[in-house]
Amino acid sequence: MEGAKLDILNIIWHSGIIVKIVLGLLVAASVYSWAIILKKKKLFSEVEENNKRFYEIYQNSENLKDIMIKSEMLPFSPYKALYTNGYKELVKMKEAYSGQHQSGLAFHFQNFGMGVLERGLKKGANETNDELSKLLPTLASIGSVTPFVGLFGTVWGIIDAFAGLAGGGGSIDAVAPGIAEALVATAVGLAAAIPAVWFYNHFNSINEKVNSEMESFGQDFINVVERSVIE
Template identity: 90%
Template sequence: MEGAKLDILNIIWHSGFVVKFVLGLLIASSVYSWAIILKKKKLFAEVEENNKKFFEVYSTTENLKEIMLKAEMMPFSPYKALYTNGYKELVKMKEAYTGQHQKSGLAFHFQNFGMGVLERGLKKGANETNDELSKLLPTLASIGSVSPFVGLFGTVWGIIDAFSGLAGGGGSIDAVAPGIAEALVATAVGLAAAIPAVWFYNHFNSVNDKMNSEMESFGQDFINVVERSIVE
C-alpha cells in the first residue's frame, strides 16, 4: 500500500510541465474548495444556534420593542434579520399614525391595504440572509463543474505527449506507459477535487432551502403577532 503511494508521487514528479501545471491547479482548487466547505459548515452551525437563541427570546418576550432591544445585542441570524426589518417597517407605520388613534389608524391601514408593508420588510430581511448564506457557493459550484474538464485536459495532453514518441517510430508501449499513467492521474485528481465540491454544494443548497422554509414560517408568525397587537 505504501509502495503504491510512492509510485503515484513518482509519476507526478516525473510528469511533463503541462500535466504538472494542471495537477497544481487542481490541487489548489481542491484546497480552496475544502476551505469554503469548512467555513460554510461553521457558518450554518452558528446560524442554526443563533436562530434558536433568538426564537427563545422572541417566544418568551411579549413586548415587540423589548424583543428589538434584545435582538440588537444578539449575533446574526435569519430570524433576527427578518424581525429587525419587519419591526422597522412597523415603527414607520406607527409614526405615520401618531396620537390617540394610532391603533385605529393602523387597523384601518392594514384592513384596507393589507400587510404589504410588513411583507416587503420581511422579504428584505430574507434577501439579506440569503446573500449571507449563499456567499462562495457559486465558487464551490464552479470548482465542482470545471475540475473534471481541467483534469481531462491534462489527461489528453499527457496522452498526446506520450504517444508522440510512437509517431516517429522510436518507442514502444513500455516506453509510453509511464506517460499514459501520469496523464490518467490528472483525471483522478480532477474528480477528487470535483466530487466533494459538488456534494457539499448540493448539501448547502438543501440547508438553505430548509432555512428559507423556516424563515417563511417565522415571517407569517410575526405578522400574526402584529395583527393581534393591533386588535387588542
C-alpha cells in the same frame, strides 16, 4: 518497469510541465473548495444556534419592542434579519399614524393589508439569502470545471506519450509512464470535483430548509402584529 509498483508521487514528479501545471491548478482548486466547505459548515452551524437563541427571546419577551432590545446584540441569524426589518417597518407605520392612536394603524392594515410588513420581511429574507449563498457559486464552478481541467491534462499527457512512441520509442514500456501521468490528472480532477458538487447540493438543501423556516417565522410575526394592533 521493474517491480511494477504504482508510485503516484514519482509519476507526478516525472510528468511533463503542462501536466504539472494542470495538477497544480487542480490541487489549488481542491484546497480552495475545502476552505469554502469548512467555512460554510461553520456558518450554517452558527445560523442554527443563533436562530434558537433568537427564538427563545421571541417567545419569552413581553412585547415586540422588548424582543428588539433583547436581541440587538445577538449575532447574525435569519430570524433576527426578518424580525429587524419587519419591526422597523412597523415602527415607521406607527409613527405615521402616531396622532391617531392605534385605530389609524388598524384601519390601514384592514384596508390595505400587510404589504408594508411583508416587504420588510422580504428584505430580511433577501439579506439572509445573500449571506448564506456567498461562495456557493464558486463551489459549483469548481465542481463543474475541474473534471474538464483534469481531462485536458489527461489528453495532453496521452498526446505527449504517443508522440514519444511515434518518435521511435517502440514499446509499451516507453509510453506507459506518460499514460499513467495523464490518467493521474483525471483522478485528481475528479477528487477535486466530487466533494465540491456534493457539498454544493448539501448546502443548497440547507438553504431551502432555512427559507422554509423563515417563511413560517414571517407568517407568525405578521400574526403577532395583527393581534397587537387589534388589542
